[in-house]
Amino acid sequence: MFKPATLIIAMAAALSGCQTTNEAPKPVVEKEIVVKQAVNNEAENAKLNVLLEAYFQQSSDLAPMYGTYLGEEKYFSQFDLPVFEARAAYTQLVDNYRKQLSEIDPNKLSGQAKLSYDIISRDLELAVRAREFPNILLPINQMEGLHNELAAFGSGESAQPFNTVADYRAFLARAKGFKPWLESVKEAMRQGTEQGVTLPKPLAMKLVPQFAAHVVYNAEDSLFWQPIKRFPVGFTAAEKAALVAEYKEAIMTDIIPAYRDMAEFLEEVYIPKCRTSVGFSDLPNGKAWYQLQIESHTSLALGADEIHDIGMQEVTRIRSEMEKVREQVGFNGDLQAFFKHLRDSDEFYFDSAEAVIKAYEEVKKTIDAKLPLLFDVAPKADYVVKAVEAFRAESAPGASYQGPSADGSNPGIFYINTFNLKAQPKFIVETLSIHEAAPGHHFQIALQQEIEDLPSFRKFAGYTVFAEGWALYAESLGKEMGLFSDPYMWYGRLVDEQLRAMRLVVDTGLHAKGWSREQAIAFMLENSSMAESDVTAEVERYIAWPGQALSYKLGQFKIRELRDYATSKLGAKFDVKAFHREVLIDGAMPMPILEAKIKAWVAAQL
Known part of the structure; x- marks a missing residue:
């Protein structure tokens, strides 16, 4: 430690x-x-x-x-x-x-x-x-909301423990608070319809199945019944019988009705009044609201136009790198034909969800063995690879990371979305694993939680620009670790970087330049080999989280800039392991604070 x-x-x-x-x-x-x-x-x-x-x-x-x-x-x-x-x-x-x-x-x-x-x-x-700004009028979207968090907890597959009878009853007590919270969400959204602050209609429509999925007619068919199916050893027959009755009552009288009522509210009241535009600039005081979102997520003093231009330059640069791969593998046809070939050819895709998970478990072993080449610190906590739960898979991103529990009793989780196998090409396995797991999110977040004497608000805080910037920077270390030797795996790295470059263009396009949802989707399809379903989910994510997607590339730029600065100033004294340690050892922070810290570290060595 x-x-x-x-x-x-x-x-x-x-x-x-x-x-x-x-x-x-x-x-x-x-x-x-x-x-x-x-x-x-x-x-x-x-x-x-x-x-x-x-x-x-x-x-x-x-x-x-x-x-x-x-x-x-x-x-x-x-x-x-x-x-x-x-x-x-x-x-x-x-x-x-x-x-x-x-x-x-x-x-x-x-x-x-x-x-x-x-x-x-x-x-x-x-x-x-x-x-x-009236953030409260947009309390949930298809990407985040406590309705999904409660379901994850209630499934027994997340952070909510189900080890004792007291644990089981703790969740029942928690579930009692769901309906009052959901009623307040409805009221906030009602007020939003009156003030012209609503979700765009396509996003609101994606919420309906998230609630409807929990509307079943028998408690035994509910996701919330899963802990009952897996009673721990040691529960008495009387305890089991009592919990069966209590869970059946809670599911049928509290939980299911709350989800059903919200699905009906969305369909009958909210969606008919939702706006048809998608950008924040179309909301009251929307341009200023979006600028604050940029600053909040990136911690940098950059405007939408400047970011948009940076993005366009990066998209062009990365396309040229993709052209080199096309030539290297001997593909006859232009880049668009190459994209179509990669989208449509079965050889580039897995044939089952199990095969996807197995591939990531295998590459984990390869990467773990190479980490000492560039790092002299590592978290004690391990991570596991899991498929995204079915109830949220349709709207979830292609992959995500959940940190380990604070006490280390639960490992980190690298989630892979196997809802659409065409959205999980084989050639992104190395780069996606680096990004979401080690030395990306898992490395940074788990290590941060393990640092002694770090104030709790920093142990468990997240700064998007730092966390995502680090993860994208970590991808760029792949060749230094001996990965990406296969040209298609290198193409996968370019795919991931292109995604982050396109985000600079699309996020600002949607929220500051009047782009439509369809225009954003077309731009991403034109400049990548991503599946259309994946592109659609990405675009709708940017609509829901203005500014968040800007953090990846801008954070990567800043960390790479600081590495270049340290290299130029220190010359032969520069040690990449020491640099990585210095970036990570104090946890996540805004980029200007990281910059001042790294420059002070460099100065101390001169």
Whole structure:
């Protein structure tokens, strides 16, 4: 387990030795100043750390569904507050901690505490700025919502434990909070229809099957019945009988009706009033709202037009690399014909979901053996490969990662979506595994959780631009690790990079330049060999999460820029393992803070 060093005492000791014989009184004064400064810094550091732990705990208390991933038992029986209550509570929380933070002197902070101060200050400022926009009127979409989280928990396949009778009853208590929360979601969406702030119609329509999937006529046919089918050894007959009756009652009288009512609300009330446009720029104050989304997700001061242009340049560059692969494999035809060949030829696709999972399990072994070439730190937690659950597969991305539990009892999960085998070509196995697992998301997120003495809000926080930027940067390390030797696997790497480049174009096109959903789909099909179903899901994801998809390429650019900077400044002293360690050892953070940290690290070696 890597523990970042605290340098203040060492610095004080070094400075106290800087004495000369011709100015005897002065060093004594310097020594006293340095010692006092060290004491002041430690006191202010401790004050900030107490504040940060309280902030994290209170934030988690407001989001017990998220808190479940931390493995804290107190959250297992709780559901999140209804959305309007949650907003009021969070507003109060932010204002309270901004006030407390103003009482901290940043000039007296050092080491991790200074980094934490810079990070939390930015987070709270963005939270205040977000109040200008009616985010609450868009409480769910086809990509995220506690309706899917509850189903994942209730299936027994996620973070919700089902090991004891108390665990089983904790979930029943949690499920009681679902209907009140869902009623508040309906009210927020009703208000959205009145204020012209709704989901685009295609996205709202994708929500219907997510709710309808849980409408069954027998409790035994429900996803929520799965824990009953898998009672742990040791439950008595009486305990089992009681739980069977309680679960049947909860599923039939609480859970299923809530899902059914929401499906009907969407079809009968919400969808008929949804907007036909797709971009944020079409919403009230939408351009400013989108710009805040860009800043929130990327942490960079870039405008939509600049990002769009960067994306177009990258798409052109990567297409030229794809042309080289086409020539290398001897394909007769232009790039579009090559794309069609890769989409349509069965040789490039698996014939079963089981074969997909097996391929990723095999490449895991290969990559794990090569990681020491570029890294001298690694997480203790392992990860497993699983197929995305059927109830959410249609709208889920092609792959995703879920971090390990905080206590290490559950491994990380690398989810592969096997809903459409044509969306999982064989040639992306290496690059997708690098991105989602090691040394990408699993490496970064699991390692972050294991760092000693890191404040909890940083152990478990995520910054899209850092996490996704790192994962895409990790893909670029494939050749350095001896991967991508097969030209088709290298093409798979280009496919993944092209996807991220296209996102710069499409996200800004949709939300700032008036692009339609169909125009965005056509652009992606023109510039990649992705399956149309995969492209459609991607485009609808960008519509639902404005700005999020920009983080990948922009984060990768910044990390690569910092590596180039360190290489040029340090020359022969540059050690790639040390660079990777320095990027990872303090957890995720906004890019400007990472940049300042890396440049200080470089300067210390000169």
